[in-house]
Amino acid sequence: MQSIGDQIRARLPYQRRNAASFALLIFAMVLTLSAFAEVGLARDGMIPGGLVVYGGGLAVLAFIAYFVQLRFTPYADPLLLPLAVALNGLGLAMIYRLDLDTSADRKIALAAGKEILKDAADAPNQLMWTFVGIGLFVAAVLIMRDTDKTDAPLSFTPKTAQRYTYLIGLSALMLLMLPIVPGIGAEINGARVWIRVGGFSVQPGEFAKLLLVVFFAGYLVNKRQAMSLIGKKVGPLSLPRARDLGPIMVIWFFCLGVLFMQKDLGTALLFFGLFVSMLYIATQRVSWVFIGIGLLAMGVFVATLLPFMGHVNQRIDIWQNPKPYFDGGCLLESGKVVPVNPNTEIYKKFDAQDAISPGASACAELGGTYADSAQLMKGLYALGQGGVLGTGLGQGEPWRTPLSFSDFIFDSMGEELGLTGLMALLLIYALIVQRGMKTAVAARDPFLKLFAGGVSFVLALQVFVIVGGVTKLIPLTGLTTPFLSQGGSSLMANWILIAILVRMSHDARKPAPQAIQDEGMTQIVSTR
């Protein structure tokens, strides 16, 4: 692991790329402001007043972040900050556009007698969370020190976390379990992944994600050699000893168990992928990838057999054939799907009885399991409406999809920016992940290598799971789209992730300390 990084270091005398970073940051601001301008021009025929507040607010924050990066991590990767700002800005523009209270769209649609879903897109709130997120980025960059400065008092480097591996693993587990605790846990949209803290709802899973990366990295860095060298050979695969694999498996099983109890399959899939990929990075054995895929297939198979995991079966059914479930469908024991949408008699019967969820009650009477694929299908219609070039920002009707501002923001983007815009968005994600992986390769410390590799992979996998879900490539599971989705927890966690990568890339790319005095064997080395 060491030698590849050193070779790349040796090849590239890294330079400060602050001018490039600054230029890209300005470009990202231009992009955000033009998105706001386009929304305003399309909707009201003039540049919106929100441009000053939202665009200006984001610009001020982004430039503060830039100057902190310039001052404290001058050798940091030039792309990370501008790309994150661009995604955050585009997400903010989209949420501003969906925040229908600020627009004439709602009145027009109501006048035309169209049905409007009660949305909760909240642009001022999202801007507030952007403030908090970038504030955390600045704080994290300021607090964390370079790894070679451990002698300073109260020094906290990304490597400090290695000392508290097990504590961090446990706290990740605790965070995941918080939503189950009665009193502070809250169930929103069918998944119990939220806690309420003083009026705000926080999703602790987003932070547990980062802590779990630290735990896996800290554990595997000590055990990777034992794991890849000692073990039984079973056919073409070599399995590590139980004592090497044990602790990590225990934590991982606990995590998955908690997530299954919360019905949060997206995060479960994310953690599973993280686990497999970090084993692969640490041991450099391809066999882990196959073991991982095998375990996943087995897990899905077992889940479809278990009676209380019935909705897994149904989720797969919806994924393969969503149409019968549109606006409510009922999967009977025989495997037949009976529609219970508002046009059916049985639905009307329960509706007349003022049932809270007429579809579900109707389905219970029929003796099947109820599900609704309207969200997925409306998202797909939105993508179809967008086509190659999209309808243009502010000109589509993305609010028709439920949760168009959070889980389905990618479909909203697809409707208004088209395939062309989505490809650009995916490329921006790919670039962030590539820079993260580059940081991992350039890092000298094995723990930091695993850490950087893990956080980059988790970002990539999260984008894959949610984008694949809303585009019907894989079964839909709820996850946030990093930086785009509305939501404070996701923004905060992802900005901390970027701060960690910025600090580590500065650490990896800065030149080696130079001798300041030529004294033969006794050298005084400057650490700055």
Next chain:
Amino acid sequence: MSPFTLTLIKLAFLAVLWLFVIAAVGVIRADLFGSKAATRAAQRAAQPEPSRARQPRQSRQSRQSRQSSEPRNAQQGAPTKLVVVQGERAGTVIDLTGVPITIGRANDATLVVTDDYASSRHARLYAQDGQWIVEDLGSTNGTYLGRTKVSRPMPVPPGVPVRIGKTVIELRK
């Protein structure tokens, strides 16, 4: 606002979005291959003071006559890269930018060699007056330039092997 104008605005926004992506990729491209400005700055740094001051319109003859007594400058083939030709790191190439290069087992060396016969701070290469000088930093097993032991800083001509433990490096143009 007419639909035509809105279509134009829509296309313009997509163009800006893609230009942003292309600009970001451009920054990485420069990271991989080095930007032109950085290469020029590196060349300037590697070039010695006197040769930079020298007038470019000097006749070729006088240039060549001076060359015999003076070190060769960048245009006429000062080494531009350091190549590891033998040892564990064989095949590694380091661009010479004028920044001193340290070789040894220590983690902060420019070229880290994992070799039992090398010291942690074994040798140093630095540019002086347009040529690269090798200096032994008091290593246990010594540094060899060609077949001579390096006991004091010695200029390294391109193509002459420098042996450090089991590692052999060469400067190339």
